[in-house]
Amino acid sequence: MRLFIFFLLLLFCFSLEAQSLSWAKSFGRGDSPLINNAIKKALARDASGNVYTTGSFTSGAGGIDFDPGVGVFNLTSGGGTDVFISKLDANGNFVWALRIGGTGTQVGEHIALDVAGNIYIAGTFDSTPDFNPGVGVFNITSSGSLDYFIVKLDLAGNFLWAKSIGGSYGTSDNIINSLTVDAVGNIYFTGAINGGGQSFDFDPNIGTFLLTLPITAAYNIYTAKWDANGNFVWAKQLTASIGLNCVGNDIQLDALGNIFIVGNFSEMLDFDPGVGVFSMGVAGSLRAFLWVLNNGGNFIAAREFGGSGPTDRVLAKSFNFDVFNNMYLTGIFTGTADFDPNAGIFNLTSPSGSTLSLYVVKLSPIGILLWAKAVHVIPGLIDGVYDGVSSVSDCGVLVTGIFVGTADFDPSIGVFNLPPGIFTPYILQLDPNGNFIYAIKPNVTFKSPLDIDAFGNMYGIGTFSNTQDFDLNPNAVFNLTAPVEGNATFVTKLLPFPWAPSVISPLSACLNSTDTISASTVLGSSLSWYSEVTGGTFLGTGNSLITPVLTDTTTFYVQDSTCQAGPRDSITVNTISCIPLPITLLSFNAYLHNEAVQTEWVTTTEINNDYFTIERSTDAIHFDPIGTKKGAGNSNAMLNYEFLDQLSTFNFSLSTVLYYRLKQTDFNGNYEYFDVKAVYIEKNTSLDYLEVYPNPTTGEFFISWNDKLTNEIVIQLTDNLGKEIYTTFITQENRIQLKMNNELPKGIYFLNIQTNQTTVVKKIIKN
Structure with missing residues (x-):
């Protein structure tokens, strides 16, 4: 299977500054805080732009510093894994951090805010933790298994209340997969209860409201509503007799307060939790559902997506609404599945029976299919697609996650491949009609759906190790470094697309x-x-x-x-004021050679030519001179020049783009600049010493690289718009001759040369 893990987001599209990054912060020293690996909504933002996050951490006696700035604010766990809640201001500066915990295991998974700025945190716990992060104590004891908690804090982080949901005996479990809060603080959540024959009390106070699984069932889907004070309002259950893969994955409210839930099921199931009957499903076929209730928990509608056989599987992971109340739904599928939830048929098919693909579906406000798109991978041994969550806007749909192998991110007839890899992050954007806009590879993976503000800024959270560049612009760098002991948590604010050139x-x-x-x-x-x-x-x-x-x-x-x-x-x-400089430059090239950059140029005529200056830049804007070459004065012969930039004192990262420019000066001091050449430096990788020649070419050219290279190399030729022309695979070679089709027009093309370690891009000109 080729693997994707993705989040789909409603992207607000506004103008951006000259870079892609507003800020990025990290916290964690020594024992580092962790974000739960499941796709949870662990980040929220208030009207002032303050950013709230939650997760879990384990520390030693010295604690962990949660201040990402120069200050220090340590939290110390109570002996096990505890919950953290962090608040940063709109510029990423530390405001406060809180801890909830005890001697057992407590994990923060969801965070949400109401319009008054109150904070709601949900997660799992065992034993008897203290849920008051202040000086007071508020203990809750689990029922013997992993129970779920919901805690409410005010906007300053002061404790208001904490409630829990538990099962009836030690091995039963309940899951909150998604939680949302309305304007007045009512809480809605969904997930699954499991443990055949077991009962779960959804009234967190002195009352009792039990949901009970059939004795034969593994999981049942539920949804529940509490009021702003944590009082029980209602709970609903979809009773499955077998219950394999029966779970609610995401819950949202529409503009009218109706409740929409998506998830999975694998048997015939009645989706009307009242006295009526509305059955959907195919026995043994894993399918996706859309379930709609009114605010009182009464049935309105239900729809399903799926195939007919055991290998035709569809999972719904997330959805959201645009300003017109259209719904965007995303998930993964294998085999062939019908994505029209009504009487029509609209099939999408994954490349092979077991290969997982990403899908994105858009429905009208009344549930009519508007379009369905898929992103596929080239089938392989370990490649596929997993998990996801969503958001949308006038600029289109944003999907972010990870993939393994080689994937075509253009769901139309076009091709747009990102460099293949293992657990490689990506960001994909489709427009409101499902057309491809872009795909890009960030250096970190977001563990929670991006939160998007009214200006289109995108906020993300995750964990990272080593040193990573958080700026998506390859011409800019903003590095954060995790502690040597392990991971750190990052919180980042990305500026909206489109980005300034x-x-x-x-x-x-x-x-x-x-x-x-x-x-x-x-x-x-x-x-x-x-x-x-x-x-x-x-x-x-x-x-x-x-x-x-x-x-x-x-x-x-x-x-x-x-x-x-x-x-x-x-x-x-x-x-x-220029006196024409009578120099004819036939070519100027720069390329990586033996951990140095070789620059070469050829002149055919020179008149009054004093010298050449070679200049280098890291941003293609600000250039510094690095050497000179004496000119010929006056010449009508073809003359070859070269200059080697040793890079011995230049501090560059693993992947760096350097720009080279040639300046020619005559004996009167007049000068002229020539084209800028980009050289992609891949330090200490198997593509060091790569050369493409002749360049420019009339069609035939050679590529040579390090003779120590033994793994497979992928060579892809694209035009200057990124359209693939052809791809070839090479093994056990260090030199190859290629030829452009005679029908290809003259112009600029790009070679994407990839191994499992790195990618180098070379520009090639056809004359």
Whole structure:
């Protein structure tokens, strides 16, 4: 199976600054806090932008520092695993951290806020922990198994109340898979109860309201409602006689207060918890359900998705509503499944019977199928797709998680593969019509669905080890380092898409001439050019622009408008008086060679040429000189030049992009810049010393790499829009000759050269 773990999010699309990251913070020293590995909603945000998170931690006697800044705020566990609740302000600064626990095992899994800022935390516990994180004590004793708790705190973190749900004997268990809170603080939750013949009391006070499983059942689906004071309102059960894989996975309220629940079941089941009957299901077939109740817990509707055989499996993991009350549902499936919940048929099929694929479904407010899309992997031994949760907006659907193997993230006829890997994180965005917008590979995995504010900023939480770069822009770096003892928890705020482009063109041009200016985006998106920061004259589209005749210093503005207008970045072109520099440059190339960067260029004519300067940059904007080469003065012969950048004193990370620029100066001090070349540095990897030549090429070219490479290498040729042209697989070689199809037009192409350790991208030009 090829493996995905994903979260689907309702993405609000607003303009972004010149980078993808607003801030990232981590906490945990020594014994590090952990986020529960199940997909839970462990992060919430209030109207002021403060960020609240929960999870669990185990510490030594010295405790763990939960202040991600220069201060110290230690929490110490009580001998087992305890719950933490953390609050950071809108800028990621520490506000407070609290602990709930005792000598046993307590895990924080869900956190939610009401409109007054009260905080609700749910999770599991055993033994007798203290649920008051302040100076007081409020103990609850479990029934002998893992029980569930719900705690309410005020906006300052002061204890208000704590309640629990338990089973009737020591091995029974109940699960809260999802929890939500309405505007006045009523609490709604869903999950499963398990333990054949066992009863669970859903009234947390002196009353009793039992839900009892049939003696033959493994699991039954339930949902329940408590009021803002933790008083029981109602609980409902879907009674399954066998109950394999019967569970509610996500719960949300629509604008009218109706309750929507998605989950899984595998037998004929009555979805009307009242006196009526509404049966769905196929015996032995794992299917997904959508269950709708009114706010009083009475049945409104139910729908199902699935196939007909035991290998046709559909799991519903998460959903959410857009502003028009359309519903986006996501999950995983194998085999062939019908994703039209009504009388029609709309089948999606995974690549092989056992390979798990990702699906995203959009339904109208009355449950009519609008579209269904799938993301597949290339079938293999350990590859597939698992788990997920969701959110949506005008800009489309955002999915984040991990995958194993090679996956095509474009659900249409196009192809967009991210570099293959094992448990590799990804972010995928589809537009409101289900069309592919982008996919990108972050360096960390989010353990909880991203929370998106009204401006489109995205907040995430997870754990990480070693040193990781949290900025999605490859031209920017923001590293956090976990303690050497293990993992740390991170909380991050990502700026919304579309992201502002990065300027990569020279900023000087000759007076009374035209010039070509260029920019790039993180995702290779299409750019638009304007004369003003807002409004102004539309000048064209594409990654480059031929300017009008420059009669003075002029500022141009470039914008990514992939799904809607992003921020405009400025490019100011300074005009200088130029005497034409009669030098003809045939080629200029830069490439990695023996842990150094080799630059080579060829001239065909030189007049009055004094010298060349080689310049290097890490951001394609600010360049520093690193060496010079004497010119020929006057020449009509073809001359070859080279300069080797040893990189011996340059501090670069495992994966770094360096930019090289050639500057030519004549005997009068006049100078000219030539094209910028990017070199992808993959330090200490099996693709060191990789070369592509000749480049430019008329069609045939060679790729050579380290002769120590013995594992499989994947070579993919794409055009400048990322469209795949062909892919080939090579083993036990260190040199290969390739040929472009004669029908391919002249232009810029990219080689994505991948091993199981790394990926190198090389630009190749066809003349």
